[in-house]
């Protein structure tokens with residue numbers, strides 16, 4: 456399986472992390488983002504959105520990190536991460552959408568501004584990042600994980616840009632439960648890191 460990848464991308468990292476935690480082998484294909492390779496015709500033929508990551512499983516192309524996580528969990532029957540039942544899947548799906556929407560427009564955007572000089576309203580992105588952290592902090596008050604009592608795809612999808620929030624000027628100091636959750640993820644067997652995550 457090939458992963459079209461960017462080392463500094465939290466979206467790519469969540470796929471690398473999930474595969475590392477589950478011993479799923481990946482052929483990493485680095486895409487030169489700064490040179491605009493992701494907007495070139497060769498990559499657009501793989502992913503017409505020109506976004507990373509994309510997974511190529513023997514010619515089957517899956518785009519979007521959340522979709523890739525679900526695909527891999529189902530392919531390898533990793534029911535602890537993505538259970539069979541409607542309720543469990545719906546509860547996790549809420550967080551996958553949260554990752555693709557609120558987290559993307561909050562801590563992810565603030566980091567894009569600070570690290571990659573993407574022109575956007577960084578004050579608004581930081582406000583949204585704090586709103587994201589309010590939600591995780593409340594959820595983690597009496598729970599170690601975002602859904603149920605075990606780590607699931609919900610945690611892997613949300614972890615990268617929360618752990619990287621400091622790179623967008625948003626500190627986790629006021630969010631002790633969220634910080635403890637980050638530490639819990641870092642303790643998982645097989646955990647790998649990326650630049651910006653200590």
Ligand SMILES: N[C@@H](CCC(=O)N[C@@H](CS)C(=O)NCC(=O)O)C(=O)O
Pocket residue numbers: 461464465466467493504505506507508518519520521555
């Ligand atoms: N929803 C997608 C978002 C992917 C995404 O925005 N990737 C960034 C890199 S982290 C990208 O390729 N941006 C280029 C663009 O949107 O043009 C996912 O979760 O994979």
